[in-house]
Amino acid sequence: MAILDSFGGLVAGLIAALVMLVFAILSFFVTVFIVDVGANLAVDSPSPDFVTLSAAILSSGAIVAGASPMTGLAGE
Numbered sequence: 218m219a220i221l222d223s224f225g226g227l228v229a230g231l232i233a234a235l236v237m238l239v240f241a242i243l244s245f246f247v248t249v250f251i252v253d254v255g256a257n258l259a260v261d262s263p264s265p266d267f268v269t270l271s272a273a274i275l276s277s278g279a280i281v282a283g284a285s286p287m288t289g290l291a292g293e
Contacts, residue, residue, distance in 0.1 A: 241276070241280060244276045244279065244280070245272060245273065245276045248272040248276045248279075249268060249269065251272075252268050252271050252272045252275070253268050256268065
């Protein structure tokens with residue numbers, strides 16, 4: 218039965234990775250929308266390249282900050 222347990226762990230890991238990838242993509246799209254609306258409120262019209270770049274930097278920073286080891290110290 219150890220083989221079935223390890224296979225179940227592998228499947229669970231793959232499903233978790235897929236769910237995290239979907240959430241990362243959704244986070245990026247929401248960040249693109251927020252950056253675009255913020256630029257329009259500031260009466261600025263940056264090129265789509267800069268909107269995409271800034272959204273990528275913001276969403277990757279949020280993902281890295283959420284995965285950092287210092288988040289474990291937040292409850293102490």
